[in-house]
Amino acid sequence: MARKLNELKVANEALDDVPELRRRIQEDGYLFFKRLQDPDLLLNLRLEMLLPMRAGDWLEPGSDLINGIANIASRCTEGDTAYTDVYHQIYRLESFHRAGHWPEVLKVMEKIVGGQVVPHPNKIARLWFPQNMEHTTPAHQDFVHFQGTFETFTCWTPVGDCPIELGGLAILPGSHKKNVVFDHDFSLGAGGLIVDTDQQAGDWFTTNYEAGDSLIFHSLMIHEALPNVTADRLRISLDNRYQAIEHPIAEQMVQPHLAVNGKPSWEDIYADWDSGDLQYYWERLDLQVVPKDTSFADRGFAQALEQARGGDPNARLHLERLAKRDPDSEQARIAAEVLREEVRGR
Numbered sequence: 279m280a281r282k283l284n285e286l287k288v289a290n291e292a293l294d295d296v297p298e299l300r301r302r303i304q305e306d307g308y309l310f311f312k313r314l315q316d317p318d319l320l321l322n323l324r325l326e327m328l329l330p331m332r333a334g335d336w337l338e339p340g341s342d343l344i345n346g347i348a349n350i351a352s353r354c355t356e357g358d359t360a361y362t363d364v365y366h367q368i369y370r371l372e373s374f375h376r377a378g379h380w381p382e383v384l385k386v387m388e389k390i391v392g393g394q395v396v397p398h399p400n401k402i403a404r405l406w407f408p409q410n411m412e413h414t415t416p417a418h419q420d421f422v423h424f425q426g427t428f429e430t431f432t433c434w435t436p437v438g439d440c441p442i443e444l445g446g447l448a449i450l451p452g453s454h455k456k457n458v459v460f461d462h463d464f465s466l467g468a469g470g471l472i473v474d475t476d477q478q479a480g481d482w483f484t485t486n487y488e489a490g491d492s493l494i495f496h497s498l499m500i501h502e503a504l505p506n507v508t509a510d511r512l513r514i515s516l517d518n519r520y521q522a523i524e525h526p527i528a529e530q531m532v533q534p535h536l537a538v539n540g541k542p543s544w545e546d547i548y549a550d551w552d553s554g555d556l557q558y559y560w561e562r563l564d565l566q567v568v569p570k571d572t573s574f575a576d577r578g579f580a581q582a583l584e585q586a587r588g589g590d591p592n593a594r595l596h597l598e599r600l601a602k603r604d605p606d607s608e609q610a611r612i613a614a615e616v617l618r619e620e621v622r623g624r
Contacts, residue, residue: 283448286310286485286493296389303390303431307454307499313490314382315435320489323373324437327403327514330367334360336407338510346438346512348407355406355413356468356536357599366542368403369534372551375401378518379556383433383492390431390494391522398424399560400531402517403437404468406445408506412592414445415503416465416472419453420519422574423469425528428457430497430521437514440487445506445513447493448484450475454498462574464581466592471578473500526566538604579609583616 289309292298303309321344328343334352341347354360368374378397387395404415420432440446465472478500485491495501506513521527534542548557585593597613604610 281482283442284481284483286449286483288312290314293386299386299389300392303494303496306451308449308451308493308495309386309390310485311386311492311494313488314386314492315380315490316382317488317490319377319380320435320437323377324514326371326373327368327405327437330364331405331512333367334364336364336405336512344438346514347510348512350407350409350510353407353410355410357470357596357603359603361405362536362538362603365403365405365536368405369401369536369542370547370550372553372556374403374516375547375556377401377435377516383518384520386492386494387431387433387520391429391520394523395520396523396527396560396563396565398430398519398521398527398531400424400519400533400535402535404503404513404515404517406503406506406513408508408510408512411505411507413466413468414505415468417450417475417500417502418462418469418471418473419459419498419500421459421497422462422471424497424519424531425571426531426568427521427525427527428497429525430519432495432497433516433518433520434493434495435516435518436487436489436491437516438489440513440515442484442486442504443507444511445504446484446487447515448482448502448504449493449495450478450480450482450500452480453478453500454496457498459498459574460500462578464578464585464593464596466596467503470582470596471574475500523563523565526568527560528570529567530570532560532565532567539606583612586613586616587619 290311331337336352338347338349378401384395434447460473462471462473582593582596586597597617601610601614
């Protein structure tokens with residue numbers, strides 16, 4: 279990323295000052311806390327998450343599990359079936375879902391929103407291979423994917439230390455203040471949409487994250503992942519989202535992340551859990567669930583079709599993955615037809 283990266287401002291001294299926390303997140307759009315979460319709990323979670331990765335041949339044989347040393351031959355990313363095969367095993371971990379309900383984060387979120395907070399059921403892990411930089415998550419606003427209410431907040435948490443070269447998160451403070459969703463276009467990377475940052479003035483901020491650090495930001499904040507430029511280390515992080523209980527939540531946020539044709543279902547995910555307090559917890563709340571707005575994804579898909587017809591390799595790769603991942607869907611049928619057209623036109 280050819281831009282200057284500034285150091286995130288630490289907000290730990292304001293943890294007990296509610297007016298100051300709200301002032302900062304209203305002004306800057308983010309709060310960054312050093313070791314807000316328990317590093318030991320996160321490192322234990324890291325080990326649990328790495329076990330399915332090892333079983334899926336994602337890790338270098340014989341390497342120390344905690345280090346997350348990647349088997350480059352197994353490199354994959356969101357959209358690949360090889361990725362979701364492993365991801366769905368991680369998604370079944372009770373500890374992974376429980377991390378989104380840890381009290382130290384909930385307490386901060388309650389201070390921000392001024393009342394009861396709902397953690398989104400749609401928990402997300404990001405598992406990024408090195409030497410895969412073209413698939414780095416592009417600059418975007420979370421609202422285009424998660425919707426419901428602008429007043430949704432993400433807590434991004436590295437599961438283990440995450441120095442800049444491993445590909446932590448970078449943000450554009452103040453980019454939320456226009457209170458609008460900017461146009462997003464097709465791109466590779468998680469979410470498949472990118473916003474034009476050249477039209478957004480301001481300096482980018484990041485840091486060398488450590489286990490336990492927590493970056494909380496507004497749904498309209500422009501942010502992106504930095505590329506994982508290490509030789510052999512996987513980057514593992516959590517995306518958990520929170521909102522006030524009285525605000526609407528979009529229907530996709532009460533469904534499992536990266537499920538295809540309803541699989542895995544919540545019943546599948548809960549099959550081996552030891553406790554039931556978090557199972558279907560949102561159904562015990564009086565939430566206003568609203569339909570998903572597909573216009574953002576539809577725009578990106580239409581652009582991918584057009585670019586694939588023009589021979590763009592990234593667009594072709596995107597359509598190939600879609601056609602393979604969910605072959606019975608209407609979009610997959612259209613994608614496959616466009617790919618056939620492109621082959622016939624050679």
